[in-house]
Amino acid sequence: MHAFRSHTCAELNKTHVGQTVRLSGWVHRVRDHGGVLFIDLRDHYGLTQVLADSDSPVFAGVEKLRSEWCVRIDGVVKARDESLVNPKLPTGEIEVYIRDIEVLGAAQELPLMVFGDQDYPEETRLRYRYLDLRREEMQRNITLRSDVVASLRRRMWDARFREYQTPIITASSPEGARDFLVPSRLHPGKFYALPQAPQQFKQLIMVSGFDKYFQIAPCFRDEDPRADRSPTDFYQLDMEMSFVTQQDVFDTIQPVMQGVFEEFGGGRKVDAEWPQISFADAMRWYGTDKPDLRNPIRMQDVSEHFRGSGFAIFARLLEQDGTEIRAIPAPTGGSRKFCDRMNSFAQKEGLPGMGYIFWREKDGGMEAAGPLAKNIGPERTEAIRQQLDLGVGDAAFFLGGKPQAFETVAGKARNVIGEELGLTEKDRFAFCWIVDFPMYEKDAETGKIDFSHNPFSMPQGGMAALEGDPLEVLGYQYDLACNGYELVSGAIRNHQPDIMFKAFALAGYSEDQVRARFGGMVNAFRYGAPPHGGCAAGIDRMVMLLADEANIREVIMFPMNQRAEDLMMGAPSVPTNDQLRELSLRVIPQE
Numbered sequence: 001m002h003a004f005r006s007h008t009c010a011e012l013n014k015t016h017v018g019q020t021v022r023l024s025g026w027v028h029r030v031r032d033h034g035g036v037l038f039i040d041l042r043d044h045y046g047l048t049q050v051l052a053d054s055d056s057p058v059f060a061g062v063e064k065l066r067s068e069w070c071v072r073i074d075g076v077v078k079a080r081d082e083s084l085v086n087p088k089l090p091t092g093e094i095e096v097y098i099r100d101i102e103v104l105g106a107a108q109e110l111p112l113m114v115f116g117d118q119d120y121p122e123e124t125r126l127r128y129r130y131l132d133l134r135r136e137e138m139q140r141n142i143t144l145r146s147d148v149v150a151s152l153r154r155r156m157w158d159a160r161f162r163e164y165q166t167p168i169i170t171a172s173s174p175e176g177a178r179d180f181l182v183p184s185r186l187h188p189g190k191f192y193a194l195p196q197a198p199q200q201f202k203q204l205i206m207v208s209g210f211d212k213y214f215q216i217a218p219c220f221r222d223e224d225p226r227a228d229r230s231p232t233d234f235y236q237l238d239m240e241m242s243f244v245t246q247q248d249v250f251d252t253i254q255p256v257m258q259g260v261f262e263e264f265g266g267g268r269k270v271d272a273e274w275p276q277i278s279f280a281d282a283m284r285w286y287g288t289d290k291p292d293l294r295n296p297i298r299m300q301d302v303s304e305h306f307r308g309s310g311f312a313i314f315a316r317l318l319e320q321d322g323t324e325i326r327a328i329p330a331p332t333g334g335s336r337k338f339c340d341r342m343n344s345f346a347q348k349e350g351l352p353g354m355g356y357i358f359w360r361e362k363d364g365g366m367e368a369a370g371p372l373a374k375n376i377g378p379e380r381t382e383a384i385r386q387q388l389d390l391g392v393g394d395a396a397f398f399l400g401g402k403p404q405a406f407e408t409v410a411g412k413a414r415n416v417i418g419e420e421l422g423l424t425e426k427d428r429f430a431f432c433w434i435v436d437f438p439m440y441e442k443d444a445e446t447g448k449i450d451f452s453h454n455p456f457s458m459p460q461g462g463m464a465a466l467e468g469d470p471l472e473v474l475g476y477q478y479d480l481a482c483n484g485y486e487l488v489s490g491a492i493r494n495h496q497p498d499i500m501f502k503a504f505a506l507a508g509y510s511e512d513q514v515r516a517r518f519g520g521m522v523n524a525f526r527y528g529a530p531p532h533g534g535c536a537a538g539i540d541r542m543v544m545l546l547a548d549e550a551n552i553r554e555v556i557m558f559p560m561n562q563r564a565e566d567l568m569m570g571a572p573s574v575p576t577n578d579q580l581r582e583l584s585l586r587v588i589p590q591e
Contacts, residue, residue: 004072004104010046014093016077021096023048024072024104026134027065029115037062041073044139047089050075050096058101068114068131070105073098122553127567129558141555144264145543149216151263152237152539155256161212161239166201168218169193173200173517178222180232188584194220194233197536199456200521202240203493206532207524214239216539222564227551228485228541231564240534246476246492249533250274250433253488257480257537261429264546269428274480278436283403284326287411289437292484293430295418299410302327302398305384311375314355317400325400326410329388330417333395334358338420339370342397345416349409351399357381358395366392415484429482429545436460437477440470440506450507453477456500456521457491458533463499470506476533487542490535497525 004024012021025043032038035054039062040047050073052062065071075096086092111127112120114134125132132138153163172179172193179193195201197219205213217238225231237256241249254274261270275293282289285298303324306314317323333339339356346354355372368381388396397413399406418424439459441452449470457475459465465473480488494500500522504514515522543555553559560566580586 001074008045009041009043009048010090012048012077012091012094012096014079017079017094019077020074020099021077022072022074023050023096025070026114027067027069027071029067030065039065041071046091048091048094048096049086050098052098056098058098061101061103062098065103066107068107068110068134069103070107072102072104074100122561123567126553126559126561129568133557138554141543141547141549142557144547145539145555145557148260148264148543148546149235149539151260152256152537153216155259156214156237156239159212159252159256161214162210163215164205164210164213165215166195166198166205166217168195170195170201171517180220180222183583183585185583196221197236198238199454200518202238202534203456203495203521203532204524206240206242206493207495207527207529209242211242212240213534217536225560225562225564228544230540230552230556230559231562232560235539237537237539238534239536240532242530242532244492244531244533246435246478246533249490249492249535250276250478253480253535253537257431257488257542260542261546265429266546267427271428271430274431274433276433276435279434279438280436282434283407287407287409287414288484289434289479290481290484290486291411291432292415292418292424293432293481294426294428294483295415295424297329297331297414297418297423299326299328299414300388301325302384302387305380305387306376306398306400309376309380311355311372314398314400322402323400324403325398326403326406327384327388328397328399328410328414328417329390330395330397330421331390331423332393332421333417334360334393335395336369339395339397341420342413342417345413346399346409349412351406351409354413355398356395357384357398359385359390359392361392372398431480431482431487434479434481435477436474437479438471439473439475439477439503442471448508454489454491455504455507456493458494459499459503462496463502466499466502466506473506478535480535480537483545485541485545486538487545488535488537490533492531492533495525495529495531497522500525 001022006022009023009025023041025041028040028042028047030037030039036051038049038051041050052059075098077094077096080093080095110131112124112131114131133142169182169192173196177196179196182192182194184190184192198215198217202213215238217236218233219236220233223229223231241252258270279289282291287299301324303318306325307318309315314325335358339358343353343356357368357370357373359366359368368378373381384396390396399410437453439452439457440449442449453475454477457477460474460476476492478490479486494503501511501514540552540556544552547555549555
């Protein structure tokens with residue numbers, strides 16, 4: 001017999017009754033039933049109930065076992081009494097009578113329990129992550145992640161892509177976040193960078209003639225953490241293709257992503273139609289460039305109904321350039337209680353409040369109620385109702401000013417309204433492409449023009465588009481949103497050096513600076529670069545959605561905490577003087 005096991009803790013059933021077997025695993029829980037000790041023995045695959053009675057020669061040894069001790073048992077498989085069968089377990093028809101036992105690893109008092117649903121502080125869970133990972137939910141999440149990655153690989157190979165690896169130590173590159181720098185021992189005073197993404201390398205692979213590339217790529221960004229973002233590193237399905245248009249990329253990645261969500265979505269509906277929405281429309285309708293389309297609410301511009309109206313706040317606001325009034329329809333939200341609650345929500349978000357109108361039944365007809373309705377009168381109120389297609393029992397909320405000042409709050413309010421009124425459809429994955437991103441943005445304080453998205457994207461219209469107002473230039477850039485999260489980001493690349501120099505010049509980079517920072521890629525483009533494009537899908541975020549988790553750390557095996565610390569391994573750590581000396585570095589204490 002094998003030194004540790006003849007079967008896993010999920011394999012035994014009625015066909016094994018009478019056999020002598022060997023199992024190894026962890027003591028999940030111990031139950032004392034008056035002289036009979038029942039133990040749920042757990043391994044990665046499942047649970048098996050094993051037992052010893054007071055007549056057993058190993059009873060004394062079994063009596064010493066505690067939660068999470070790692071043990072090996074030999075025993076005889078017996079059928080459970082029919083009334084004691086556990087249909088929830090694959091091994092629920094049998095139990096194993098222990099004949100011999102060996103403790104493989106005793107456990108001290110546990111800082112967190114593996115059995116049960118107790119809540120522990122995240123700090124405790126991350127410090128003892130190896131115990132936290134033993135819990136059923138975490139085993140399920142991390143296994144799901146592994147299966148998703150395997151499925152992505154198979155699907156990419158089936159689409160005739162090949163996987164190539166790109167360097168982990170490289171040069172610094174502006175990808176929109178801070179680099180992690182690595183000091184060079186052989187070149188004192190110089191630094192490598194960990195790649196924020198394999199962006200330049202995958203483009204160079206296309207220049208090298210390989211046509212279709214993909215990689216399950218680690219990416220490193222020194223970012224502030226969020227619930228849906230790791231502060232240090234993450235993995236993405238990275239892909240690039242030659243001789244393609246934007247639509248070709250969409251047609252290639254959709255069956256891969258849709259197939260994975262159908263395979264691992266647990267029966268939830270996966271939309272097959274993926275609408276393409278311009279960035280401008282997404283902000284106008286949803287207040288975000290990653291809208292949750294499970295929520296049917298679409299905001300509308302209702303400025304004309306308030307211009308010159310009796311509601312002085314909005315009327316005066318609209319006299320200023322670049323302002324508008326936007327309405328958020330709220331079907332079934334027509335009660336003063338709900339309207340007051342949403343008004344409080346806006347105040348918590350830093351706004352003075354949120355105007356509202358709600359429609360109620362009166363004398364067999366319909367009446368518009370709320371402060372706004374009284375101020376603007378029945379004619380304007382009715383015009384708003386008709387534009388928004390609302391009726392009795394419905395409401396609308398209003399925000400005004402320059403869109404960039406209120407769109408974020410409006411987008412959040414739309415989500416809250418959809419959730420609270422039960423309008424957001426659960427058990428569904430709703431995808432949409434966000435397209436036509438602006439290439440540039442202006443810093444509100446300095447007035448400086450800079451890239452708003454990926455700097456290596458091809459401007460729509462090529463060189464001619466760069467001759468006009470930079471803020472009017474759109475790029476062949478695109479994101480895929482699902483249920484309110486950005487899952488994919490990509491672009492058709494700028495593969496022509498003259499257009500690239502012009503694009504960077506508008507953002508304040510001289511030709512010399514571009515050559516200094518991206519010399520490898522610029523030089524390569526001089527030797528017959530093909531048109532190419534691609535995208536990258538965030539694996540951590542994808543698994544987070546599939547696992548129905550709200551925090552990305554629940555699907556990462558060994559994540560950092562909110563302060564980018566590894567509490568288990570003690571990173572970041574203080575280097576020794578010898579290490580610093582070898583790297584020609586000195587740490588200057590912060591005051």
